[in-house]
Amino acid sequence: MPEGHTLHRLARLHKRRYAGGPVGLSSPQGRFAAEAEKLDGQVLVSAEAYGKHLFHHYGPLGTVHVHLGLYGTFGEAPLPETAPVGQVRMRLVGRTHWTDLRGPTRCELLDPAQVDAIKARLGPDPLRRDAKPDQAWERISRSRTTIAALLMDQSVLAGVGNVYRAEVLFRHGVSPMLPGRSLDRALWDAMWADLVTLMRAGVRVGRIDTVAPEHLPAAMGRAPREDRHGGEVYVYRRAGMPCLICGTPVAHKELAARNLYWCPACQPE
Structure with missing residues (x-):
């Protein structure tokens, strides 16, 4: 299972490549299709990690919460897109790059209270400046x-x-x-x-x-x-x-x- 540094690297990468502008969102696998349709074309406000959890924030539309678990992976590539290969839970497309998420334990759209509830269950993260x-x-x-x-x-x-x-x-x-x-x-x-x-x-x-x-x-x-x-x-x-x-x-x-x-x-x- 990826350790916390991996999720913080992903958060930094996704913030740099996708945040601040509209993104394309889809679920080729279909298991995240309704949520992806709601967010497709919207602005990704920011990305952050807390422990082994990754959060993509879309403002009032909610937050995509990802926990990679044992088998989850993100694959990053520069544009142009290529056809999905395998079971892609979520595809995110930005200005210069796109990324496919495969095999996560969790990939879900949450409201602020649900995000806060996840964070409240976690101990301090050594990589966060707000850690206690x-x-x-x-x-x-x-x-x-x-x-x-x-x-x-x-x-x-x-x-x-x-x-x-x-x-x-x-x-x-x-x-x-x-x-x-x-x-x-x-x-x-x-x-x-x-x-x-x-x-x-x-x-x-x-x-x-x-x-x-x-x-x-x-x-x-x-x-x-x-x-x-x-x-x-x-x-x-x-x-x-x-x-x-x-x-x-x-x-x-x-x-x-x-x-x-x-x-x-x-x-x-």
Whole structure:
């Protein structure tokens, strides 16, 4: 599932390419046809992301809410348009580009109250300037749930996924099994600041890189990581491989139906 930096990149891209002018909107698949017909030819006012949610605002006509889920994707291309390929839920056409949305978990037209209700269910997003990290701390500091599970709970923290979860815990030497209420406040503040820095970098470059310069392949004389997710990481999807810091094999287990990675030596319980 795309993590928050991907949705913020999409929001920036769509704002730049489509906002401020009328857009063509259609639903070749048909599942968003009535809503697309209502918005076709109208002005896209703005685009924004909150956690893993994308919002296209059309003023009084409402807001298109998209959640990509596990399989959703946007495909972007310059004009002229070509015929739709596959199951295209929504096609958006602007002045210079067009984009097709395929396979989202949600693609719906909402009124302002419904948009507010979605945002109210989410924890603070490290990529938003209006984020309030104290809200996340209030939940974490009272919880017996593991910090690994809490970081993936979108009602606690919005936009953090499996990669950022594993990497920020490693970077701060925190055991994923530590109960939230046992986390030190100063350590949480440092983790939040680190997430802001890492995720902003992800928005800029379009991939997740979490290793320090001294641990990059060139500095360590090792081969670059080869993974479809890209990016240089410490533990994510490196189960059984030596930790880049201490050489201990990276551990792996399933937690709450998601894969968890950590170094038992660098992140002791």
